[in-house]
Amino acid sequence: MSDDIPSDSPESFPEPFPVLFLAAGRVAGLLDADTALRSQRAAFTALGDGTADLPGKIMHPSRFDDSVVFSYVSRLSADSGTVAKFGSVNPGNAAAGLPTVHAVITVLDPVTGRLAAVLDGTTVTTLRTAAASAVAVDALAVPDAADLAVLGSGTQALAHTRAIARVRELKSVRLWSPTPEHRARAAETLAVELDLPVEPAGTAEAAVTGASLVAACTLSTTPVVRGQWLALGCTVVSVGSFEPSRREVDAEVVRRARECGAVVVDDPATAAEHAGPVVKALREGLLTPEDLIPLGGVLTGRRTARDGPEDIVYYNSVGLGIQDAAAAWAVVEAARADGAGEGERR
Known part of the structure; x- marks a missing residue:
C-alpha cells in the first residue's frame, strides 16, 4: 500500500483556522473607519480591474408586508473565500429607532470551502455602505x-x-x-x-x-x-x-x-x-x-x-456582494491578528 496521502484526504489540507462567531459589537470594533474605507476601495478596485467574482444579487419584495428579502454571494480574490449575506430590509423599523437592514454573513475558507466565520451582517452592512x-x-x-x-x-x-x-x-x-x-x-x-x-x-x-x-x-x-x-x-x-x-x-x-x-x-x-x-x-x-x-x-x-x-x-x-466580501474578510483578518480563539462569540 502506498504511503502517499490522497489529494482529497483531510490530512492533505492545512489545519483550518477556528470558526469565528462575531457579534455586532465585536464587528464594529474590528471594522474601524479606516479599515472599512480600505476594504471598500479594494472592493471597487477589484471590480474595476475585473478580478472579482460577482454573481447577480437576489432582491425579493415580500407578498406579506413592505419588507424585502435579499441574498448576495461574492468573492473578492483567490486569497479570500466566498462570502454570502442573507437578510431583509424592514422599513417599519425606522419608527422604532431600529436599523432597517438586518442580516447575517457567512465566510468560507478560500481553499477548502469550510466555514471560516459567521458575522453580524447588520453592522457590516451599515459600515461598508457608508x-x-x-x-x-x-x-x-x-x-x-x-x-x-x-x-x-x-x-x-x-x-x-x-x-x-x-x-x-x-x-x-x-x-x-x-x-x-x-x-x-x-x-x-x-x-x-x-x-x-x-x-x-x-x-x-x-x-x-x-x-x-x-x-x-x-x-x-x-x-x-x-x-x-x-x-x-x-x-x-x-x-x-x-x-x-x-x-x-x-x-x-x-x-x-x-x-x-x-x-x-x-x-x-x-x-x-x-x-x-x-x-x-x-x-x-x-x-x-x-x-x-x-x-x-x-x-x-x-x-x-x-x-x-x-x-x-x-x-x-x-x-453589492463584493462590498460585503471585502468588509467581511477585513473583519476576519483583524480578528485572527487579534488572536481570536475557536468559537469566539464576542
Whole structure:
C-alpha cells in the first residue's frame, strides 16, 4: 500500500483556522473607519480591474408586508473565500429607532470551502455602505467640497456623515428627515461627535440648496432630492434607491448629471435592474446603458466622471456582494491578528 496521502484526504489540507462567531459589537470594533474605507476601495478596485467574482444579487419584495428579502454571494480574490449575506430590509423599523437592514454573513475558507466565520451582517452592512459612499465622495467630489446635506436621520444617515467626514474637511452639515424630533436628535448627536455645526433643516430643499455634497439615506419611494435645488459642482450620493420602486432623486437630478457631469453607479448591470431612478431613466430614454459609469472604473483610471469643478455628479449605490466580501474578510483578518480563539462569540 502506498504511503502517499490522497489529494482529497483531510490530512492533505492545512489545519483550518477556528470558526469565528462575531457579534455586532465585536464587528464594529474590528471594522474601524479606516479599515472599512480600505476594504471598500479594494472592493471597487477589484471590480474595476475585473478580478472579482460577482454573481447577480437576489432582491425579493415580500407578498406579506413592505419588507424585502435579499441574498448576495461574492468573492473578492483567490486569497479570500466566498462570502454570502442573507437578510431583509424592514422599513417599519425606522419608527422604532431600529436599523432597517438586518442580516447575517457567512465566510468560507478560500481553499477548502469550510466555514471560516459567521458575522453580524447588520453592522457590516451599515459600515461598508457608508464607507463605500465616502470612497465615492473622495473619487467624485471637488476637493474643497465642505458643505454636506443629509437626507435621513437613521442609522445610515449618521454613518454616512461620519464616513464622509473622514474624506472631506466638512465645515457644515444640514440634516433633514420628515420627523422633527428625529432630525433634531440626529443633528445633536453628530454635532457632539464630529465637533461640527450640524443643523436640522426644516425642509429637504433647505438642506440641499447650496450644498456641495448631498447624501440621501432614506427608503423613500418618492424623490427627496430635486435637481433644481442642486448647486453647480454638487456631488449627490444615494443609497436608498436599491429597488425599482424606490426613487430618492427626481429625473432632473439624473438629467443634469448626464448633460453636465456624470451618472456613476456601483455596477452598471446591477443598477440597470435595481436602482429606481436609473431603471426609470433607462426606460424613458433619459439614459442609455453607456451613460452609466462604474465607480470601479473611476478608481482604476479607466473612466472619468468629472471634467470640471461645475459638473454635477450623481452616484447611485444599490449595494453589492463584493462590498460585503471585502468588509467581511477585513473583519476576519483583524480578528485572527487579534488572536481570536475557536468559537469566539464576542
